[in-house]
Amino acid sequence: MFKDTKDSFARLGSLVGGLMFFWAIFQQFFPHQLKNHIDKYFQRLVTYVYPYIQIRFNEFTGERLMRSEAYFAIENYLSTNSSLHAKRLKADMVKNKQSQLVLSMDDHEEVSDEFKGVKIWWASGKNTVKTQPLSFHPVSDERRYYKLTFHKRNRDLVIGPYLDHVLKEGKAIKVKNRQRKLYTNHGSYWSHVVFQHPATFQTLAMEEEKKQEIIDDLVAFSQAEDFYTRIGRAWKRGYLLYGPPGTGKSTMVSAMANLLNYDIYDLELTAVRDNTDLRRLLIDTSSKSIIVIEDIDCSLELTGQRKRKKEQKEEEEGKDPKEKKEEKESKGSQVTLSGLLNFIDGIWSACGGERIIVFTTNFVEKLDPALIRKGRMDKHIELSFCGFEAFKVLAKNYLCIDDHHLFPTIGTLLGETKMTPAEVAEHLMPKKVIHGEADISLKSLIQALEKAKEEEKLKAEEESRKKELVGKEEDKDQNTKND
Numbered sequence: 157m158f159k160d161t162k163d164s165f166a167r168l169g170s171l172v173g174g175l176m177f178f179w180a181i182f183q184q185f186f187p188h189q190l191k192n193h194i195d196k197y198f199q200r201l202v203t204y205v206y207p208y209i210q211i212r213f214n215e216f217t218g219e220r221l222m223r224s225e226a227y228f229a230i231e232n233y234l235s236t237n238s239s240l241h242a243k244r245l246k247a248d249m250v251k252n253k254q255s256q257l258v259l260s261m262d263d264h265e266e267v268s269d270e271f272k273g274v275k276i277w278w279a280s281g282k283n284t285v286k287t288q289p290l291s292f293h294p295v296s297d298e299r300r301y302y303k304l305t306f307h308k309r310n311r312d313l314v315i316g317p318y319l320d321h322v323l324k325e326g327k328a329i330k331v332k333n334r335q336r337k338l339y340t341n342h343g344s345y346w347s348h349v350v351f352q353h354p355a356t357f358q359t360l361a362m363e364e365e366k367k368q369e370i371i372d373d374l375v376a377f378s379q380a381e382d383f384y385t386r387i388g389r390a391w392k393r394g395y396l397l398y399g400p401p402g403t404g405k406s407t408m409v410s411a412m413a414n415l416l417n418y419d420i421y422d423l424e425l426t427a428v429r430d431n432t433d434l435r436r437l438l439i440d441t442s443s444k445s446i447i448v449i450e451d452i453d454c455s456l457e458l459t460g461q462r463k464r465k466k467e468q469k470e471e472e473e474g475k476d477p478k479e480k481k482e483e484k485e486s487k488g489s490q491v492t493l494s495g496l497l498n499f500i501d502g503i504w505s506a507c508g509g510e511r512i513i514v515f516t517t518n519f520v521e522k523l524d525p526a527l528i529r530k531g532r533m534d535k536h537i538e539l540s541f542c543g544f545e546a547f548k549v550l551a552k553n554y555l556c557i558d559d560h561h562l563f564p565t566i567g568t569l570l571g572e573t574k575m576t577p578a579e580v581a582e583h584l585m586p587k588k589v590i591h592g593e594a595d596i597s598l599k600s601l602i603q604a605l606e607k608a609k610e611e612e613k614l615k616a617e618e619e620s621r622k623k624e625l626v627g628k629e630e631d632k633d634q635n636t637k638n639d
C-alpha cells in the first residue's frame with residue numbers, strides 16, 4: 157500500500173496532474189514557439205518534483221487489440237501478493253484437476269512489492285471505451301491495465317531484472333494453473349481433449365531407486381534451459397520405454413506429464429500421410445509437451461526399407477500393380493525411417509522450447525538401432541514384470557497397506573514367476589466392500605501366482621523337450637551326411 161514517502165508524492169502527483177490540466181487549457185492562448193518553450197520547462201519541473209516513473213501494461217495491445225501476454229503474466233505474478241495484501245480481490249476458478257480458486261486484485265487496487273531491497277508499487281485500473289456511439293445500445297468496452305510505479309534511481313533494476321523476474325514467475329504460474337491437453341493427430345492435424353489422467357510417479361509400481369532416477373532426470377531436464385543453450389543443443393530429451401504389455405509404459409507417460417505439467421501429443425504414425433505432414437505436425441506442437449509414439453515397432457512396419465522389401469516381395473509374387481496401388485492408398489502412410497529421424501533430431505526439433513519425445517515398444521530388439529541410439533533416445537527405460545518392491549506400491553495404492561503376513565509368500569512367488577503389474581493390480585481391485593478385503597485380494601493373488609508358476613514350469617519342460625528333439629534330429633541328419 158502507499159504508506160511512506162511515495163504516499164505524499166502520490167498526492168503531489170495528483171496536484172501536478174491538476175496543474176497540467178489547467179496548463180493544457182491555458183496554453184491555447186500562447187503563441188506556438190513560446191508554448192513549446194514553456195512546455196519543455198514545465199515537464200522538467202514535473203520530473204524534478206515527482207521523481208517516480210510509471211509504466212502502464214494494457215490488457216489489449218496493438219491495432220488489432222490482441223490480448224497482452226505481459227498483462228496476464230503480471231496478473232498471475234501479483235496473484236499471491238494480492239491475496240495477502242490487497243483489500244478488494246477478484247476470484248476465478250482454474251480449470252485444472254484440482255479446480256482451485258485463483259485470486260487477483262480488483263480494479264483500482266494497489267499493492268507494493270519488494271525486489272532486491274527496492275520497493276515497487278503496482279496499481280490496477282480500468283478505462284471504459286464506448287464503442288458504437290451512434291447505436292441506441294452502446295456497448296461499453298472495459299480496458300484494464302496495470303500501472304507500475306518506482307523511483308527513478310531504480311530505473312535500471314526495475315526495467316531489467318525486476319520485470320524479467322515478474323514475467324518469468326507469471327508465466328510459470330500460468331503453466332502451473334493451465335488446463336492440460338491430450339492431443340491426437342487426424343492425418344496432419346491435431347485435435348485435443350482435456351488431459352486428466354490421475355497417474356503419478358507415486359502410484360507407479362516400480363523399484364524405488366529406478367523411479368527416483370527417472371524423476372531426477374525429468375526434473376533436471378525441465379530446469380536445464382540455460383544448459384542446453386550453452387552447449388548449443390535443442391532443448392529436448394528422448395525416452396524409450398520398453399517391456400512386455402501391461403508393465404506401465406503408457407501409465408509412465410501420463411505420470412511424466414503430471415510431474416512436469418506438460419501437454420501430451422499422442423502421435424499415431426500410421427495416420428500420417430508422409431514426411432511433410434510429419435514435419436507439419438511437429439511444428440504444430442507447443443512447448444512444454446511430451447510427444448509420444450506408442451508401439452513404435454508396429455508403426456515402423458510401414459516405413460523405409462521394410463516397406464520397400466515388402467513391395468519387392470509382392471512384385472516377385474506377381475501382384476497386379478493396380479491392386480498394389482490401391483492397397484498403398486488405403487494404408488496411406490508413406491512416412492520413412494529417415495523422415496522419423498529428421499522429426500526427432502533434425503532442424504525441426506529445434507523449433508520452440510522444451511519437448512520430450514517418448515517411444516514405447518514391446519519389442520526393443522525389433523527397432524532400428526539408428527532410431528534409438530543415444531542422443532536420439534537419450535534414456536532407455538525397461539519396464540518389466542512385477543517384483544516385490546513394485547508389488548508393495550500396488551498394495552499401498554489399492555489396499556492401503558504397508559505390510560501383511562502374506563507379503564513374504566507373495567515376495568517369494570513373484571521372484572519365481574513373470575506376472576505384469578497390470579495382472580497383479582487386477583487381483584488387488586476391490587471386489588466387495590467387506591472387512592478383511594486385503595486378505596481376500598492377497599489370497600487370490602497367491603493362487604494366481606501359483607498357477608502362473610505351474611504353467612511356466614510346464615512350458616519350460618515342453619520347450620526343453622522340443623529342443624532335445626530338434627537336437628536329436630540334427631544329430632541324425634549329420635550322421636546320415638557323414639555316412
Ligand SMILES: Nc1ncnc2c1ncn2[C@@H]1O[C@H](COP(=O)(O)OP(=O)(O)OP(=O)(O)O)[C@@H](O)[C@H]1O
Nearest residue numbers: 359360361400401402403404405406407577578581
Ligand atoms: N507399473 C505399474 N504401476 C501401476 N499400475 C500399472 C503398472 N503397470 C500397469 N499398471 C496398470 O495396468 C494398466 C495397463 O498398464 P499400461 O497401459 O501402462 O501398460 P503398457 O505397458 O502401456 O502396456 P502395452 O504395452 O500393452 O501398451 C494400467 O491401467 C495400470 O493401472
Ligand SMILES: [Mg+2]
Nearest residue numbers: 405406450516
Ligand atoms: Mg501402452
